Amino acid sequence: MQQNRMPEGKKTNLLSTETPTDVLRFLAAGNVDDGKSTLIGRLLYDSRAVMKDQLEAVTRASQNKGKDFLDLSFLTDGLQAEREQGITIDVAYRYFSTPKRKFIVADTPGHWEYTRNMVTGASNADLMLILVDARNGLTEQTYRHTLLASLLGFKHLILCVNKMDTVGFKEAVFEDLVAAFKVFTATLNIPSISCVPVSALKGDNVVQPSASMPWYKDKTLLEQLEEVNVAAELEQLPFRFPVQLVLPVQDNVVLAGQVESGRIKVGDKVQVHPGGEERTVLKIQLMDQTLEEAVATNSVSLVLDEGKPLQRGNLLSATGDLPLISDKIKVEVCWFGPGKLLVGQPLLVKHTTRFVKAEVLEIVHKTDVATLKQMPAQNGLEMNEIGEVLLQTEEPLYYGPYLVNKGTGSLIFICPRSFETIGAGLIR
Amino acid sequence: MPAANNYLTYLESEAIFVIREAVAQCAKPVLLFSGGKDSLVLVHLARKAFWPALPPFPLLHIDTGHNFPETITFRDKLVQKTGMELIVREVEDSIRNGRVEEEKSLNPSRNRQQSVTLLDAIAEFGFDAAFGGARRDEEKARAKERFFSHRDASGKWNPHNQRPELWNLFNGLHLPGEHFRIFPLSNWTELDVWRYIQQENLEVPDLYFAHNRKVVNRQGSLLAHTEFINILPGEIPEEKQVRFRTVGDATCTGAVESRAETIAEIIAEISVSETTERNTRADDLRSETAMEDRKLEGYF
Numbered sequence: 001m002q003q004n005r006m007p008e009g010k011k012t013n014l015l016s017t018e019t020p021t022d023v024l025r026f027l028a029a030g031n032v033d034d035g036k037s038t039l040i041g042r043l044l045y046d047s048r049a050v051m052k053d054q055l056e057a058v059t060r061a062s063q064n065k066g067k068d069f070l071d072l073s074f075l076t077d078g079l080q081a082e083r084e085q086g087i088t089i090d091v092a093y094r095y096f097s098t099p100k101r102k103f104i105v106a107d108t109p110g111h112w113e114y115t116r117n118m119v120t121g122a123s124n125a126d127l128m129l130i131l132v133d134a135r136n137g138l139t140e141q142t143y144r145h146t147l148l149a150s151l152l153g154f155k156h157l158i159l160c161v162n163k164m165d166t167v168g169f170k171e172a173v174f175e176d177l178v179a180a181f182k183v184f185t186a187t188l189n190i191p192s193i194s195c196v197p198v199s200a201l202k203g204d205n206v207v208q209p210s211a212s213m214p215w216y217k218d219k220t221l222l223e224q225l226e227e228v229n230v231a232a233e234l235e236q237l238p239f240r241f242p243v244q245l246v247l248p249v250q251d252n253v254v255l256a257g258q259v260e261s262g263r264i265k266v267g268d269k270v271q272v273h274p275g276g277e278e279r280t281v282l283k284i285q286l287m288d289q290t291l292e293e294a295v296a297t298n299s300v301s302l303v304l305d306e307g308k309p310l311q312r313g314n315l316l317s318a319t320g321d322l323p324l325i326s327d328k329i330k331v332e333v334c335w336f337g338p339g340k341l342l343v344g345q346p347l348l349v350k351h352t353t354r355f356v357k358a359e360v361l362e363i364v365h366k367t368d369v370a371t372l373k374q375m376p377a378q379n380g381l382e383m384n385e386i387g388e389v390l391l392q393t394e395e396p397l398y399y400g401p402y403l404v405n406k407g408t409g410s411l412i413f414i415c416p417r418s419f420e421t422i423g424a425g426l427i428r
Numbered sequence: 429m430p431a432a433n434n435y436l437t438y439l440e441s442e443a444i445f446v447i448r449e450a451v452a453q454c455a456k457p458v459l460l461f462s463g464g465k466d467s468l469v470l471v472h473l474a475r476k477a478f479w480p481a482l483p484p485f486p487l488l489h490i491d492t493g494h495n496f497p498e499t500i501t502f503r504d505k506l507v508q509k510t511g512m513e514l515i516v517r518e519v520e521d522s523i524r525n526g527r528v529e530e531e532k533s534l535n536p537s538r539n540r541q542q543s544v545t546l547l548d549a550i551a552e553f554g555f556d557a558a559f560g561g562a563r564r565d566e567e568k569a570r571a572k573e574r575f576f577s578h579r580d581a582s583g584k585w586n587p588h589n590q591r592p593e594l595w596n597l598f599n600g601l602h603l604p605g606e607h608f609r610i611f612p613l614s615n616w617t618e619l620d621v622w623r624y625i626q627q628e629n630l631e632v633p634d635l636y637f638a639h640n641r642k643v644v645n646r647q648g649s650l651l652a653h654t655e656f657i658n659i660l661p662g663e664i665p666e667e668k669q670v671r672f673r674t675v676g677d678a679t680c681t682g683a684v685e686s687r688a689e690t691i692a693e694i695i696a697e698i699s700v701s702e703t704t705e706r707n708t709r710a711d712d713l714r715s716e717t718a719m720e721d722r723k724l725e726g727y728f
Contacts, residue, residue: 022434256448
């Protein structure tokens with residue numbers, strides 16, 4: 001039975017006119033049956049991100065579909081086809097905030113065949129939340145989601161053991177599950193993993209500590225989400241700044257772009273790629289603000305000293321910590337299709353702010369996402385398959401391994417005829 | 429000035445990145461300007477993105493003819509202040525040319541008709557990117573919108589064939605005749621917009637602040653008593669202290685009773701509000717899929 005009723009219990013007042021300090025983006029993975037909608041619903045409801053008129057609309061829609069519970073998927077399954085077929089077509093984004101943080105939740109469909117949606121939702125998330133039903137324990141889905149988290153380089157993972165109310169809030173159930181999960185993740189490279197026993201329906205350990213589980217002394221789910229520090233990780237990486245535009249300003253070289261990683265101060269020396277010319281940052285500005293320093297994720301304009309002409313697609317890097325340079329790179333590809341990915345097929349690649357022509361020289365292997373086992377892939381990669389390829393680009397890329405730096409380690413594949421986005425790549 | 433990593437800086441940086449990407453990848457962008465809070469924030473972000481140069485695109489106002497005078501006053505002042513070019517295209521002309529028909533219902537609105545005027549303007553100037561202030565939190569059909577929302581050569585939105593958006597690698601490549609709607613504020617909520625307006629000290633039309641106005645209560649929407657709406661039997665215009673949460677066509681933009689006279693009071697009011705801003709929009713309340721239906725036709 002589905003338990004999608006509106007969360008019971010007292011509505012917690014997280015409300016404040018205080019401005020949150022930063023943003024956390026996370027991905028929620030799991031089946032509808034695991035209570036994912038209810039859990040997200042609980043977070044939205046308790047933080048007052050769901051309004052009365054939305055609730056009324058969801059109630060009307062649920063009743064019209066003859067459901068005897070409140071189906072919160074109606075909140076974002078916004079398209080008519082989705083509402084009629086009761087499926088989620090692709091990634092939906094939901095928003096809520098507490099006085100500490102603004103949260104952007106990527107909610108992806110549970111069906112595994114939509115690897116593409118998981119990868120898309122995961123690409124901008126800093127943390128993955130995996131739901132399991134306390135009665136069922138770890139399932140095939142749990143393993144797949146966790147393996148994908150490791151493949152995509154997630155550093156933070158929270159396992160939510162949901163529906164604790166259905167197992168009498170028993171500590172042993174939770175502990176057994178946690179032990180099994182620890183064994184499974186021991187060989188995966190995910191530095192921060194935590195496990196929380198919750199009842200999304202009743203609200204236990206979601207926002208409020210649970211009176212029914214006094215044995216659980218750790219933080220509630222929301223507290224954990226509020227405390228994960230992700231910005232610092234990005235700022236500690238070496239400085240990278242892909243040039244988006246050279247602004248038409250007389251007598252000055254003004255570069256528009258976003259700091260992809262690291263930080264930059266006025267007076268710092270940088271290297272320009274390609275070419276490697278060394279330049280000095282004279283000024284960092286944004287409209288009438290002059291900044292001393294800019295950090296990862298900041299969009300700014302940089303004024304450099306005199307030198308060779310610059311253009312969109314150039315990469316500025318720290319002088320001591322250079323990107324890798326090559327026109328033959330190994331890439332883990334998630335293929336979106338519609339057709340197969342084949343050796344020799346002409347492709348366009350977007351990497352940082354550059355479009356580059358490319359072709360696949362070799363499909364090294366494909367990866368079974370249920371086991372991470374590698375298999376031969378002579379016949380190409382099908383839609384939703386993941387595999388490693390050797391990519392030849394027409395011009396060299398300035399990059400870093402994805403697992404170290406997402407910004408210069410990611411790329412997308414574009415069909416040179418239709419211009420559709422047909423795949424995603426993680427540079428090895 | 430500390431660069432700050434507060435959450436508004438994050439949203440601002442993301443929006444500026446998107447605006448710059450669209451300009452880098454599209455030949456002829458335009459910014460859809462309605463005079464509402466989202467579009468004025470968009471103008472501000474565009475100016476930041478290219479400062480000290482002017483944003484390399486004009487503003488386009490699709491004028492339904494059913495305006496609040498405050499919106500037009502505000503629009504003209506902003507154009508003067510920013511030095512940006514303004515293009516106005518009128519739904520009235522589309523009606524006169526037989527491109528669209530005026531609604532004949534009891535509650536006629538030109539909200540839907542403006543899609544035709546907009547698509548005609550996009551074709552007339554050959555725009556291939558149109559910035560809009562739509563946000564995903566506004567309405568369920570917008571919850572799955574992309575930052576770069578692809579439109580085919582007839583201007584149609586196909587929700588089943590949108591390009592996946594990974595990392596910050598936006599793909600703005602397109603075939604001749606196709607265009608993109610670009611939504612830099614996708615990840616913002618109503619509250620984020622107001623907090624940003626407060627932080628940046630932006631001017632907004634007076635309509636957003638509490639004022640006395642004659643309104644008609646029509647199925648829960650407090651519609652302004654203007655020359656553009658018919659008073660139905662049994663309806664009595666009443667003077668109330670109201671403000672608008674969204675500013676659009678005067679025939680379908682409802683007011684809310686409010687005492688908020690400053691930005692800070694607006695923020696406090698929204699923080700405890702129990703309804704969404706679109707709840708005041710009679711155009712969305714027409715049916716469960718009203719927004720999706722209009723979007724398919726080329727609406728914002």
